[in-house]
Amino acid sequence: MINYVDAPAKPRRTSGTIPLHGPEGFEGMRKAGQLTARALDLLYEQVEPGVTTAALDQIAYEFARDNGAVPATIFYRGYRHSLCTSINHVVCHGIPDDRPMREGDIVNIDLTLVVDGWHGDSSRMFPVGEISRKAERLIEVTYQSLERGIKAAKPGNTTGDIGAAIQSYAEDERTSVVRDFVGHGVGKLFHDEPNIMHYGTPGSGPELRPGMIFTIEPMINLGRPHVKILSDGWTAVTRDRTLSAQCEHSIGITETGCEVFTLSPGGLFNPLTAKR
Numbered sequence: 001m002i003n004y005v006d007a008p009a010k011p012r013r014t015s016g017t018i019p020l021h022g023p024e025g026f027e028g029m030r031k032a033g034q035l036t037a038r039a040l041d042l043l044y045e046q047v048e049p050g051v052t053t054a055a056l057d058q059i060a061y062e063f064a065r066d067n068g069a070v071p072a073t074i075f076y077r078g079y080r081h082s083l084c085t086s087i088n089h090v091v092c093h094g095i096p097d098d099r100p101m102r103e104g105d106i107v108n109i110d111l112t113l114v115v116d117g118w119h120g121d122s123s124r125m126f127p128v129g130e131i132s133r134k135a136e137r138l139i140e141v142t143y144q145s146l147e148r149g150i151k152a153a154k155p156g157n158t159t160g161d162i163g164a165a166i167q168s169y170a171e172d173e174r175t176s177v178v179r180d181f182v183g184h185g186v187g188k189l190f191h192d193e194p195n196i197m198h199y200g201t202p203g204s205g206p207e208l209r210p211g212m213i214f215t216i217e218p219m220i221n222l223g224r225p226h227v228k229i230l231s232d233g234w235t236a237v238t239r240d241r242t243l244s245a246q247c248e249h250s251i252g253i254t255e256t257g258c259e260v261f262t263l264s265p266g267g268l269f270n271p272l273t274a275k276r
Contacts, residue, residue: 224240
């Protein structure tokens with residue numbers, strides 16, 4: 001049985017209940033989401049061959065500091081960076097380092113900024129110089145998968161409707177959906193209820209109700225969906241070494257559909273439609 005509670009009454013921990021947020025929660029998420037989106041816009045021009053992901057991490061940290069925010073990942077379960085930077089066959093949770101990015105790489109940059117206690121969580125794909133057609137196609141499919149998930153996010157539908165919309169599209173395009181990681185409730189907590197799987201059966205899972213706030217963040221592989229975690233305990237890679245891509249928005253369910261909190265102010269969210 002699924003329980004829903006008014007967000008202010010929910011304990012500050014994941015308790016198996018789904019918080020329903022009011023206007024205060026939506027306003028808090030707008031501020032946090034827009035600051036995160038601005039930070040990712042700032043990184044757009046910085047992603048070039050020869051640049052290190054450690055340099056990108058420092059830029060994000062300084063942006064957060066200068067704007068009164070805190071990167072949620074710093075010291076989260078021992079993690080020490082502002083960003084996750086996942087290159088090529090890295091599915092998620094790639095760790096910034098001093099290795100230069102190379103022409104033709106693709107990199108997912110995942111950032112969560114905490115503003116007045118609210119978590120704005122988003123990630124995007126970035127091409128490093130000129131990329132291959134197969135990399136472009138993977139990115140196209142991943143962004144379209146997210147769009148289909150967002151269209152299914154409306155009152156009366158279920159979390160399974162979101163997953164089914166993503167899975168059916170991605171698999172029709174002969175790509176695969178990673179099962180090991182999910183979207184999640186977000187707000188005052190970094191990770192909350194409900195889990196949002198990016199695959200599933202229509203009509204399954206919790207019903208979507210106005211006030212729910214969560215992320216949708218499909219990870220799509222060119223090859224098989226299987227992943228493994230490297231010895232650092234964080235980095236997830238494709239088992240078959242094929243390319244992987246991800247994109248993520250934080251959204252809130254409204255009376256008529258959903259509101260996306262992490263839209264790019266500069267129209268830079270999708271790298272294949274943005275113009276340098």
